[in-house]
Every structure is written in C-alpha cells, then in structure tokens.
Amino acid sequence: MRLHRNLVFAAIDSLHLIFNEQKQADKVLRNTLKRDKRWGSRDRGFIAETTYDIVRWKRLYAEIAEVKEPFDRGNLFRMFTVWCTLNGIKIPDWPQFEDTPTRRIKGRFDELSKTRKLRESIPDWLDELGVKELGKKWDKEIAALNKQADVVLRVNTIKATVQEVQNELSDLEIATETIKGYPQALKLKERTNVFTSDAFKKGFFEVQDASSQKVAKMLDPKPGMRIIDACAGAGGKTLHIASLMENKGQVVAMDIYDNKLTELKRRARRNGIHNIETRVIDSPKVIKKLVGKGDKVLIDAPCTGLGVLRRNPDTKWKMSPDFIEEIKQTQIELLNSYSRMVKPGGELVYATCSILPSENENQIKAFLKRDEGKDFTFVREEKILPSQSGFDGFYIGLLKKN
Numbered sequence: 054m055r056l057h058r059n060l061v062f063a064a065i066d067s068l069h070l071i072f073n074e075q076k077q078a079d080k081v082l083r084n085t086l087k088r089d090k091r092w093g094s095r096d097r098g099f100i101a102e103t104t105y106d107i108v109r110w111k112r113l114y115a116e117i118a119e120v121k122e123p124f125d126r127g128n129l130f131r132m133f134t135v136w137c138t139l140n141g142i143k144i145p146d147w148p149q150f151e152d153t154p155t156r157r158i159k160g161r162f163d164e165l166s167k168t169r170k171l172r173e174s175i176p177d178w179l180d181e182l183g184v185k186e187l188g189k190k191w192d193k194e195i196a197a198l199n200k201q202a203d204v205v206l207r208v209n210t211i212k213a214t215v216q217e218v219q220n221e222l223s224d225l226e227i228a229t230e231t232i233k234g235y236p237q238a239l240k241l242k243e244r245t246n247v248f249t250s251d252a253f254k255k256g257f258f259e260v261q262d263a264s265s266q267k268v269a270k271m272l273d274p275k276p277g278m279r280i281i282d283a284c285a286g287a288g289g290k291t292l293h294i295a296s297l298m299e300n301k302g303q304v305v306a307m308d309i310y311d312n313k314l315t316e317l318k319r320r321a322r323r324n325g326i327h328n329i330e331t332r333v334i335d336s337p338k339v340i341k342k343l344v345g346k347g348d349k350v351l352i353d354a355p356c357t358g359l360g361v362l363r364r365n366p367d368t369k370w371k372m373s374p375d376f377i378e379e380i381k382q383t384q385i386e387l388l389n390s391y392s393r394m395v396k397p398g399g400e401l402v403y404a405t406c407s408i409l410p411s412e413n414e415n416q417i418k419a420f421l422k423r424d425e426g427k428d429f430t431f432v433r434e435e436k437i438l439p440s441q442s443g444f445d446g447f448y449i450g451l452l453k454k455n
Contacts, residue, residue, distance in 0.1 A: 056137075056145050060099050063088060065129050067104045071367055073123045078108055078367040094246055102201075102244075107136050109199060109366035113174040117161045118153075127152070134158070173199055178374050186409045190438070194408055194446070197439035202363035204241040205232070205444070206258040207266050209324050211296045213257040215239060221252040235263050237293075256323040261289050264360070264437045264447040265406070269293040271435065271449045272349055272402045276301035281347040283307050283391040285331070288317030290353055295326045304329045305343065343394045349402070350395045354384045356405035356412050360439065360446025384416050389425040392452075401429065401452045406445055408438060413448035421452075428455050 067085045070076040082104060086097045107114060114135040115121065120128035127149075134153040137144055139162060144150050166172040170180040173195045183191035206229070208215045219229050219239060227250070228242040239258070247253055247260065268290050274280050276299045282291045285306035295304045306329050308314050314331040321329050332339055357377055358368050388403065395401050403420075405412050414434060420426040429452040437447040 054142050056142065057096075058145075058147070059089065060092075060096055061133065063100045064103045064107070065126065065133065067100070068107055068129050068132075069124070069126070071104070071108055072111070072129075072370075075371065078105065078365070097246070098244065103133075103136065105201075105366060107132055108370075110136075110174045111370060112176070113162075113165060113171055116165055116171055117158055135162075169195075175369055176372075179369060179372065182374070182377070182409070186411060190440075193440040194438060197443075198359070198362040198446070199366075200363060200439075202262070202361075202445070203443070204244055204247070204260060205263045205266075206239045206241070206247065207261040207293060208237045208239060208258050209256055209292070209296050209326075210237060211300060212255065212325050213252070218252055218257050221257065222247070222250065225250055232263055235266055237296075238263050238266055254323070256325055259289060259292060259320070259324070261293065262361075262364075262445045264442060264445040265289060266293060267435065267437065267447065268351070268353065268402065268404045268449055269297055271404075271451055272351055272400070274298050274302075274304075274349060278302045278348040279305070279346065281305045281307065281343060281350045281391075281394050282353070283350060283394065284353045284355065284387070285314065285317060286310075286353070287313045288320055288329075290351065291317060291329060292320060292324050292326060294351070295321070295329055296324070298328060300326060300328045302328060305347070306331045307334050307339070309334045337390075340390055340394065345394070345396045347394045347396060347399055349400045350391060351402045351404065352387055352391050353404045354387055354412075355380055356384070356407040357409065358406055360406040360408050360437075360448075363439070363445070381412060381416070384412060385419070388416065388420045389423070392420070392425060392429065392454075395429075395454045397428075397454055399454050400432070401454065403448075403450045403452070405448050407448065408436075408446035414450065417450045417452070426452075429453065430455060 063085050067081050070081045071078050082101050114132045117135045118131040120131055130149045131153055134144060135158055138155050138158040144155060170177055183195055208218050222229055227245055229239040232238045232240055274294045274297050280294055285291045285308045288306060291304055291306045306317055311333045362369060392401055432451040432453050434450040439446045
C-alpha cells in the first residue's frame with residue numbers, strides 16, 4: 054500500500070481532535086470526510102479505518118512509540134508509524150517520519166502483548182472491573198470487542214423484503230448475506246457506504262447491529278398495541294418496533310433530548326412509518342400521564358456501552374469509574390419510574406448494550422426485590438456476548454406485570 058500525504062494528514066488531524074480535544078470520534082470523522090470532494094470511497098475508508106484503529110489501540114501504540122498524552126503532532130506521527138509497521142506498510146520518506154524508531158516496534162509489540170491491559174489497550178481500572186465482573190470470560194470478551202464490527206442492515210419490511218434489498222444492493226455490486234436467526238438482517242460482505250444508495254434513501258433499510266435487532270424481537274410487538282419506547286433516542290429500535298407492528302397501533306417514543314426525537318421523525322418519514330408519536334420527557338408529568346397505559350414498555354437504558362466498543366472504541370478512553378456508578382444509579386431510577394407505565398398483564402423489556410452483570414441481570418434482580426418491582430415477574434433474559442455471537446454485546450431482560 055502506498056500512503057498519500059493528504060489522507061495521512063487527515064487521519065493525524067482527526068486523531069488530534071479525538072485525543073487532545075476529547076471530541077467524539079464518529080463526529081470528527083464525519084467532518085473530516087467532507088473535507089475533500091475528490092476523495093473516493095477507498096480514500097475515505099482509509100482515513101476512517103486508520104483513525105479508528107489508532108484510537109482502538111491508543112494505549113498499546115503509545116507505549117510502543119514511547120509517547121505520552123497530550124500527544125503533539127510528532128507523537129501522533131510516531132503512533133502512526135507503529136500502525137504502519139504492525140500492518141506491514143512501508144514508511145514513506147517524509148520529514149514527519151524522520152525520528153521514528155521502526156526497528157524496535159515489533160520487539161516492543163511482542164514484549165508488551167504479554168500483559169492483557171496493554172495487549173487489549175484498555176485503562177487499568179477497566180481491566181480490573183472486567184475481571185471482577187466477568188472473571189475468566191473477560192479475556193475472550195475484551196479480545197472480541199477489539200475486532201472491527203461488521204456492518205449489518207435491518208430490512209424495513211413495511212417497504213421491502215430481504216430479497217428485494219439484497220437484489221438492489223447486488224446491482225450496485227454490494228454483496229450481502231443473510232444471518233441465521235435474524236429474519237430482517239443482512240450483513241455486508243465488505244465495508245462500504247450504503248447511505249448513498251437509492252435503497253437507503255427510499256427507506257428500504259436501516260443500519261442496525263444484529264444484537265440490537267433482538268431487542269424488538271424480545272418485546273414481540275403486535276399490530277394494534279400501544280408500545281412505549283421510553284429511551285428512544287434517534288429511534289433505531291423504535292423504527293423496528295413500528296415495522297413489526299405493520300404501522301398499526303401506536304408507538305410512543307420518548308426521550309429527554311428533543312433533537313434526538315426530531316431525528317427519529319425524519320427517519321420515520323423515510324421509512325414510511327406513521328404510527329409513532331414522540332414525547333419529550335421534560336417533566337415528571339409526561340410519565341405520570343402514561344402510568345398503566347402501555348401494553349409493552351421498552352427501557353433501552355443508558356449504559357457504559359461496553360458491548361459496542363468495536364464501533365465506538367473512543368468510549369473506553371472517556372469512561373471513568375465514577376461515570377459507571379452514576380449510570381448504574383440512572384438505571385435504577387429509570388426502572389423505578391418508567392416501569393409504572395406498564396399496564397397490568399403487560400410486559401417490560403430492559404435492555405443495555407453492556408456486558409457487565411452489574412448493569413444487567415443484577416439490576417433486574419434488585420428491581421424485583423424493591424417495592425417498585427413487586428408487581429413484576431421475571432420471564433426470561435438473553436445475554437449476548439461478542440465472543441460467542443460475533444456481534445455487539447447486549448443484555449435483554451423480559452418481565453411481566455401481574
């Protein structure tokens with residue numbers, strides 16, 4: 054592979070913003086990739102994948118390169134050299150690479166890889182927490198979370214069949230395959246930008262990981278029901294629920310952020326879905342009005358996002374032990390408050406994209422012991438581990454109200 058100066062510089066600029074200015078990686082890259090209209094899909098792919106790779110392996114690469122934060126430009130080039138060397142890419146003869154000690158890189162890599170927190174490139178506290186919560190499973194899970202995520206689509210069955218979407222994308226030379234056990238899912242055989250396709254613009258599909266698609270399945274929404282999605286965000290799962298309801302009945306999509314619900318409305322229009330009503334949770338009254346009104350309620354709770362580290366590798370550098378304690382407290386409050394919206398005989402689904410028992414099954418067990426959970430019965434749960442599924446880590450618990 055021959056390196057091009059403007060693409061390497063774009064990656065270095067992006068890394069500076071992510072590491073030194075604590076900007077979100079996906080937002081940084083969205084802006085960076087708009088910089089030059091002449092860049093083709095391969096160019097943009099190089100910038101995005103290289104940047105994400107260096108973000109993912111930040112601790113390991115910094116140790117190998119012997120640099121410390123905050124990283125100046127020279128430090129970032131040294132880390133880039135580590136990436137090149139470990140990926141078998143020839144270092145160009147540019148002034149930026151003059152002081153880079155390439156000879157020692159592989160030796161240091163082998164040496165440092167003997168220690169898990171360095172090999173898997175994670176903070177000390179996160180490694181300790183993983184061992185505490187998952188024991189011997191932690192080794193496999195953190196290794197799986199460092200692999201690049203597949204791109205999975207969810208076909209919008211209101212507008213198209215899985216076969217129709219496959220054919221449309223095939224005409225664009227985008228090869229996909231079905232995934233056993235996921236009826237609406239298609240996996241891309243190679244990463245590519247599907248958002249520019251007509252099939253996407255016509256609302257035939259959304260990009261949604263296979264594990265995330267299991268949440269609506271556990272909720273099992275039926276046409277004519279009133280379903281409440283209490284933490285809807287921009288609505289990936291809301292749209293799935295609505296499509297399974299065949300546009301019949303009502304989905305009440307709620308969130309504390311108005312801008313996310315605005316994005317959901319835009320997506321719903323593209324999807325041809327019109328049974329969603331959005332409500333901003335700006336006071337306790339909003340919840341009070343819906344107490345006992347939902348056939349089914351989904352609490353897709355805010356969490357550490359540990360299960361989706363493969364697609365958001367910068368999360369591990371922004372998280373802290375304090376943040377985890379705060380998020381667990383939020384989960385308790387949401388279960389206590391939002392569960393009141395389930396009507397007698399109705400069902401509650403609690404989901405997170407975390408693999409930590411303290412955010413998942415332990416929260417459900419504790420809820421069932423509290424006064425707020427005394428009317429609920431545990432039905433079943435699904436723990437999706439990245440090492441076993443090959444997809445994101447998720448927890449989905451189903452409870453029934455007596």
